Amino acid sequence: MSSRSLWDNFFRQRDDRGDVTTALARVPVFKNLNRGELALVRKMIHLRQYQSGEVVFAEGQPGTGMYVTVSGRVNVVLNYRQPDEIVLAHLGAGDFFGEMSLLDESPRSALAVATEPAELAGFFRSDLFDLIEKNPRTGNKILLGLAEVLGARLRATNSELRRLSGPGGSPSGRQAGDLALRV
């Protein structure tokens, strides 16, 4: 990380409201918001610049919120720079990650790293709580969006487990799938 980021973040003057609001509007968590509510969220988010190879957050770090990729690319990785490194996702403009941290402070389950210069919009638990307090209607819409995203993820996971526990799956996959479906 260079020392420039301090100044760039503090004194940045940008004319990118359109880009950022467009990126936010594409995020399912914010899909229920109207234009005015999106503008409100736009005022609350934190825009951060990352250089290529810069880690956004590390695996195991306490989670504080989610990020939306405004520009550039980000990889979500397990066991970063280890022999058994697994890239879970390649994310581009309009993609989002870390949304589970809006609900609790549990440790990040994977690492996020910028693979090219990227601009990310951070929306954090403190911002969400602030919004729920001052503008409950907008806060509830975001919570509903978040619940829908997590519900979709859960359904996808169940479906994958069902597939693994089916006749074509491996024995260990079947075992895991059976266990998960019983829970």
Added chain:
Amino acid sequence: MSRAPRSLLPWLKSGIVVVLAAVFLYIVSVPALFLPFIAAIVLDSALAPFVSALERRDWLHRHAVMVVFLGFAAALALFLAVVPRFAAAEAATIKTMWPESRPRLTALLQDTEAVVNRWLPEGGRLDLVSGVPDRAQAWALSAIAAAPASMPDVLMALFLVPLFTFFLMRDGPELKRAIVASVPNRYFEMALSILYKVNRQVSNYLRGLLAEAGFDTFIASSLCAAFGVPNPLLIGILVGTTAVIPLAGVVFASIAGPLIAVFSTTGDPVTTAGLTLLAIVITHTLDNVLVAPLVIGHSVDMHPIVVIVSVLVAGRLFGVLGIVLAVPVTSIVTVIAQEGYRGLKANEYFLKHT
């Protein structure tokens, strides 16, 4: 307007930060500025829920701030127009009645001394009578003599506190965002978490403290008036203001309150002192049962031993202001230590992999 050449920008930015740092250090080093700044932080915390309530009704932040601030200014003006006049009138009765009340105070101290010393061993007996009335008179006279000298500071505070409060209410959120924005990416989430938790804990605590002071003033004044104790407003203000001092405040009020009543009563001093003490005990009991759990609750989540030690150390180092600010400052230090430790542990991973 022409823009500064690109090569000059780093110097310009550095200059702005140096000036801001110098202004902050100047404010901290000058008590006449620092105390109004602290008072403004307390008022900002107290008024924040009203601003939030208007924002919940779709008011713009600046409009909500303006309306709440004007309401606060009107309430402050009313308070300053009414309360000091009554309090000054009550204080004047103490001065008028001092020649009469001095022998009564001496008699009360003699009775107290006799009762207490009955239970104490020979070597450790108290001597309340000799010197106490003289010391009380000297203290009161020096306080009255010092009052005109502190008037410029008081007038300055009456101007600065509302000014600082208004700008904290209006620009506080932006200021916090600017602070977080200045933090490098690696420590950004940690800084955000610290700022949010500190803000929440300190705001809740200060708001609770202010509510507690107001409640204690009202209840103690009402009870003293109902019991026929003289100078009920003065005693109420004493009980309310000392309520913000953890632990020692109640002890101080329990001693000074009955003394104020005895100074200005024409009745039996023992009964007057007893009734005043009863009013103070009832007020603090109601405070502990009703107010503290509701408005302060677990806002700072600190062990009583930690509170005692922090109050003693801060009192020793910084006097009365240290005692009042000991709990919120210790709470801030605790949050920074906890979050900083967690953040730095996570950063070990950063350091290994970046």
